[in-house]
Amino acid sequence: MGEVSDLSGFLFASLAVWRLTHFFTSESGPFFVMEKIRQSRFGQATSSALACFECMSIWVAAGVSLHPATGFATWLLGTFAMSGFAILVERFLAEPVSITEVLDSRETSDELLQEYGQRRSYEEK
Structure with a gap:
């Protein structure tokens, strides 16, 4: 039962990879620790890795997969599998993208919404 x-x-380790990666890339942390690291010289030197969830998940998964790995092949496979799982979780939990069109009140480009008398011909454009 305890085994x-x-x-x-794998699921627990992958969720740990997701949690750590999300912490490093998206959160301020307790006492704004991660915010301070990002603003330091170390954070400026590693800003691309700290801003990219996919990049950071590889590094975090490489460390986490050292524990169950029995050789180089299982370590490499575990790294990519845990990173991929963490990326899937991040994309699943991400807020949906809302695409809205903002029409300029001075000029409308949609001819169907214009009054019949204001309709421009194709030659005028």
Whole structure:
């Protein structure tokens, strides 16, 4: 009962990769620790890695997958599998993108919304 199966171990480790990666890339942390790191010289030197969830998930997964790995091949496979799972979780939990069109009140480009007398011919454009 106390033994963790391979699948549940993978899921727990992958969720840990997601949580750590989300913390490093998207949160301020307690006492704004991550915010201070991002603003420091270290943060400026590693700003691309700290801003990219996909990049950081590889590094975090590489560290997490050291524990269950029995060799180089299992470590490499575990790294990519945990990183991929973390990326899927991040995309699933991300807020949906809302695309709205803002019409300029001075000029409308949609001829169907214009009054019949204001309709321009194609030659006038």
